[in-house]
Amino acid sequence: MKDRQEHLRSELDELGDTPPGIFRKQLHQLADWIADFRQNIGSLRVAPNDKPGAIRAQLPARAPEEGEPFEKILADVDRLIVPGMTHWSHPMFLGYFGWTTTAPGILGEILTAPLNVNAMTWRTCPAATELETVTIDWLRQWLGLPNEFGGVVYDTASVGIMHALAVAREEAAPSTRKLGLINRDLPPFRIYASDQAHSAAEKAAIALGLGEQNVQRVPVDAEFRMDVAVLREMIAQDREGGFQPLAVIATAGTTSSASVDPVPEIAKVCRENKAWLHIDAAYGGGFAMLPEYKWVREGWEMADSIVVNPHKTFFVPLDFSVLYVRDLQRLRRVFTLIPEVLRGDTIEGEKNYMDYGIQLGRRFRALKAWVIWRSLGRAGMVSRLREQIRLANLLASWIKIDRRFELAAPVNMGVVCFRFVAGIDHAVSGATTPATINGQLDKLNSEIVERINASGRAYLTQTKLCGRTVMRIGLGNVLTTEQHLRDAWEIIQKECSSIERVMVRP
Numbered sequence: 055m056k057d058r059q060e061h062l063r064s065e066l067d068e069l070g071d072t073p074p075g076i077f078r079k080q081l082h083q084l085a086d087w088i089a090d091f092r093q094n095i096g097s098l099r100v101a102p103n104d105k106p107g108a109i110r111a112q113l114p115a116r117a118p119e120e121g122e123p124f125e126k127i128l129a130d131v132d133r134l135i136v137p138g139m140t141h142w143s144h145p146m147f148l149g150y151f152g153w154t155t156t157a158p159g160i161l162g163e164i165l166t167a168p169l170n171v172n173a174m175t176w177r178t179c180p181a182a183t184e185l186e187t188v189t190i191d192w193l194r195q196w197l198g199l200p201n202e203f204g205g206v207v208y209d210t211a212s213v214g215i216m217h218a219l220a221v222a223r224e225e226a227a228p229s230t231r232k233l234g235l236i237n238r239d240l241p242p243f244r245i246y247a248s249d250q251a252h253s254a255a256e257k258a259a260i261a262l263g264l265g266e267q268n269v270q271r272v273p274v275d276a277e278f279r280m281d282v283a284v285l286r287e288m289i290a291q292d293r294e295g296g297f298q299p300l301a302v303i304a305t306a307g308t309t310s311s312a313s314v315d316p317v318p319e320i321a322k323v324c325r326e327n328k329a330w331l332h333i334d335a336a337y338g339g340g341f342a343m344l345p346e347y348k349w350v351r352e353g354w355e356m357a358d359s360i361v362v363n364p365h366k367t368f369f370v371p372l373d374f375s376v377l378y379v380r381d382l383q384r385l386r387r388v389f390t391l392i393p394e395v396l397r398g399d400t401i402e403g404e405k406n407y408m409d410y411g412i413q414l415g416r417r418f419r420a421l422k423a424w425v426i427w428r429s430l431g432r433a434g435m436v437s438r439l440r441e442q443i444r445l446a447n448l449l450a451s452w453i454k455i456d457r458r459f460e461l462a463a464p465v466n467m468g469v470v471c472f473r474f475v476a477g478i479d480h481a482v483s484g485a486t487t488p489a490t491i492n493g494q495l496d497k498l499n500s501e502i503v504e505r506i507n508a509s510g511r512a513y514l515t516q517t518k519l520c521g522r523t524v525m526r527i528g529l530g531n532v533l534t535t536e537q538h539l540r541d542a543w544e545i546i547q548k549e550c551s552s553i554e555r556v557m558v559r560p
């Protein structure tokens with residue numbers, strides 16, 4: 055009898071969750087693991103130098119039949135996963151826009167895990183819904199947006215842009231939600247974005263049936279800002295050709311060089327042409343909260359929609375992106391759809407965030423934003439953003455005094471683009487025309503980035519500006535200090551010197 059009871063007990067344990075005592079132990083173990091990882095991250099390689107498939111080759115191709123102990127799983131994270139990662143949180147990770155890992159952000163993510171709710175309607179989690187509304191409004195106030203702007207949290211800016219353009223499409227071609235675009239007497243629509251704008255514009259056009267080629271790229275001026283006179287000409291020409299301007303995307307903080315388009319002038323063009331104005335402030339949004347960067351948000355009040363990525367510049371861990379729409383009902387009208395199964399859980403008059411996009415199930419993302427924003431406060435974020443700008447300008451000052459390099463773009467925010475312009479010995483390389491010299495310099499700049507990243511000591515990215523390959527450093531990580539930046543600059547200089555020697559004496 056006793057044996058049978060014990061057997062039943064162990065079967066129940068197998069069916070249920072980890073027993074509380076064991077779970078508590080595992081949590082403590084994990085807490086120590088996280089604290090150690092965070093403390094020692096600077097001693098790791100920033101990125102592995104393995105060939106594709108190297109990690110997969112060490113993992114079993116089939117899932118385990120029986121459950122495995124957490125200790126074993128955690129040991130495999132140390133053995134297989136951590137060494138196979140590009141560590142975005144590493145202080146020498148200077149790729150993209152730097153990164154947003156912070157201790158409070160990690161706490162926010164951990165807190166979200168046990169709650170694990172689905173924030174699709176108010177009733178499915180009132181606190182998740184209401185906290186989302188509150189955090190979105192805090193952000194709106196920091197951005198100085200009028201309160202006629204309402205927002206919704208998505209995973210990424212790309213998804214936000216797609217939703218914004220879906221509303222633009224519906225307003226330009228009413229009933230598209232119901233009838234689609236086919237077999238209707240509609241003009242072909244066009245979207246305009248600068249040649250520096252993010253490719254999310256094309257992705258949105260693909261998804262919305264507007265056609266990738268109907269995203270027209272507008273040239274930029276010497277500081278990589280949209281040339282509004284050319285925008286006007288392009289729209290006028292398109293109108294003559296039977297196209298209808300649907301939307302203009304202005305960028306505040308472009309991906310390559312963090313340039314800022316002249317929004318007030320673009321807004322005027324949009325008004326004249328009854329085109330939707332979308333502002334992509336995925337990166338620049340954070341800086342717009344600084345009083346001295348008020349210029350970044352000039353004209354935003356005239357926008358129809360604005361995307362801001364707090365996972366880029368508001369210290370929120372990936373993913374967290376906010377789309378603001380002037381009168382959020384415009385977005386709701388396009389996407390509200392209540393399946394019968396949810397009708398009972400949909401309280402009229404309450405905000406049900408499933409109505410504001412194609413996603414039904416939604417994570418409780420607002421919690422981590424709330425934790426980090428309360429932990430740092432506005433002042434804490436402002437001072438950290440200012441430090442990013444200070445470091446970016448410091449690096450620019452070093453670049454300016456080393457004659458082998460040139461700055462490739464003005465430094466606006468936490469991004470520095472520069473190019474190694476020495477290293478080509480004309481007599482040795484045979485390069486004689488500016489085009490061949492530039493071509494060789496492109497290869498060289500690309501190779502320097504590749505070599506540094508392969509060394510595991512620092513990580514940077516490359517991009518093209520004015521058709522030329524340049525190196526690019528993004529500062530956004532709270533662990534990156536002035537000393538780290540000095541080290542990175544030294545690594546870059548040494549790599550360039552060694553390449554230079556090889557080029558001169560092959």
Ligand SMILES: Cc1ncc(COP(=O)(O)O)c(C=O)c1O
Pocket residue numbers: 209210211212213252254305307308309334335336337363375
């Ligand atoms: C200006 C800009 N817009 C949009 C995006 C796309 O962001 P997400 O990865 O959140 O879709 C990026 C990404 O770097 C960006 O730099």
